[in-house]
Amino acid sequence: MRALIIAEVIDAKLKSSVASLVAAGVKAAGVVDVYLMGNAEAAQAEVGTLAGVENVFVNPDSGENLMTESVTNAVLARAEGYTHIFFDAGTFGKSIMPRVAVKLDVQPMTDVIEVIDAETFVRPIYAGSIEATLKNEQAVKVATIRSTAFDPVEKTGNAKIEQVAAMAEAMKTRKVSFEAVKSDRPALQSAKIVVAGGRGLGDEAGFAALEALADKLGAAVGATRAVVDLGLCPNDWQVGQTGKVIAPDLYIAFGISGAMQHLSGIKDAKVVVAINNDPEAAIFEVADYGLVMDAKEAIEALKAAL
Ligand SMILES: Cc1cc2nc3c(=O)[nH]c(=O)nc-3n(C[C@H](O)[C@H](O)[C@H](O)COP(=O)(O)OP(=O)(O)OC[C@H]3O[C@@H](n4cnc5c(N)ncnc54)[C@H](O)[C@@H]3O)c2cc1C
Structure with a gap:
């Protein structure tokens, strides 16, 4: 074989x-x-x-x-x-x-x-x-x-x-240009730490705070499809079934409910931390550490502690 x-x-x-x-x-x-x-x-x-x-x-x-x-x-x-x-x-x-x-x-x-x-x-x-x-x-x-x-x-x-020999061009089409999104942050799929936000982060200010936290931690930023659809962040941040599958050492979810389609993207994360103000949120079932708290307040507290 x-x-x-x-x-x-x-x-x-x-x-x-x-x-x-x-x-x-x-x-x-x-x-x-x-x-x-x-x-x-x-x-x-x-x-x-x-x-x-x-x-x-x-x-x-x-x-x-x-x-x-x-x-x-x-x-x-x-x-x-x-x-x-x-x-x-x-x-x-x-x-x-x-x-x-x-x-x-x-x-x-x-x-x-x-x-x-x-x-x-x-x-x-x-x-x-x-x-x-x-x-x-x-x-x-x-x-x-x-x-x-x-x-x-x-x-x-x-x-x-x-x-080996060059590949013969099979088609009459050719690639004219390729533009990748440039970011100083680590790539989502290879980052050791990912901080991610969902609808519980609320608005643009919530995501700006999340980005500032990511930069303090040297982390990549992820998001749920719900907030991508709301236009709160770019779609290349989406984690899950129809987004990216990631396996960081540490995944911190802020205001994310833990829908099955999101969880399928973080199955291989080593440590999952969830912050959600609803103690019944499904994300707590898969989290290694959970904090029942307002997501934005948690980000500010973490930033201050760091
Ligand atoms: C075919 C299909 C594919 C999909 N693919 C994906 C995918 O790839 N990725 C993905 O993420 N989703 C995907 N979805 C959508 C998925 O089903 C969920 O709708 C989505 O993940 C929910 O996002 P959310 O957790 O941000 O929002 P919600 O489910 O609305 O959850 C928001 C959470 O925030 C909490 N919250 C509210 N206010 C606060 C606060 N102040 N502080 C702290 N917590 C708070 C709430 O308690 C709640 O748990 C897909 C759906 C379908 C049907």
Whole structure:
């Protein structure tokens, strides 16, 4: 058995989730190769050290302007001989994985959160309220992996690095520009601390206070869909089923009720602290520490204490 991991390069660096995808690949297949979708030197050097990786195939493109169709074709051209082909369960992986699966004529699996053995996988269903165990006996297991559910492998490996041919452009379309939201705060999905606000924070002033607290803590800011829909904060802050799935060491929720769709995004947070003025709020059922208090007052008290 052998797994192929499709690894992304972002801003000339290896996407931080790749070490966790490799962990999933090692658990499923024992031996792992990585197809690196960008030629940045730092990414090549880092991926080569990931424990369990035997071969790294490097796409000579910078990785910044790849089109879904050409990446799909490139993965298909390299797919032979692999028992498992794993993608990150982010936007990039989710756009390519189904195309690869349909061309290989296999039933794909999405959002895998546990690998039990080479053929047995766990994934959440019903917005994360139930975990389904799947038996997959197809010759090739094609899946997106939720990296937050897997501990990254150590950097003790020494893989062989091979440059491969450029991807032929499959489409008559090309990417003209790409604009990412720039922020001095840590990225939501890799931040060690996330402070998040919900409707209980009330208004813009509540979110301004939350941002000031985030900056004191070196934290990222998250939000519920309710406040994103109200226009109180940008939609890339949304955490949950239709937002981002995060796994910080510490998650502090201010004025968040704890709806199932929100909780499915923080399932892997290590420590959850909830501040809500309703002692019956559902968030207290999953919180490690709870405080029944006004959310804005709690933010001010925390800022003063810090
Ligand atoms: C298909 C679908 C997908 C969805 N996806 C997502 C998703 O990805 N992410 C997401 O978050 N939601 C999602 N939702 C919405 C979700 O169901 C909830 O409606 C939403 O999470 C609620 O947000 P909230 O906790 O901010 O608001 P509310 O549920 O209104 O809760 C506000 C909380 O604040 C507390 N509060 C009020 N005043 C104060 C105060 N002064 N101090 C302290 N606490 C106070 C209240 O007691 C209450 O618990 C989705 C829904 C659907 C149907």
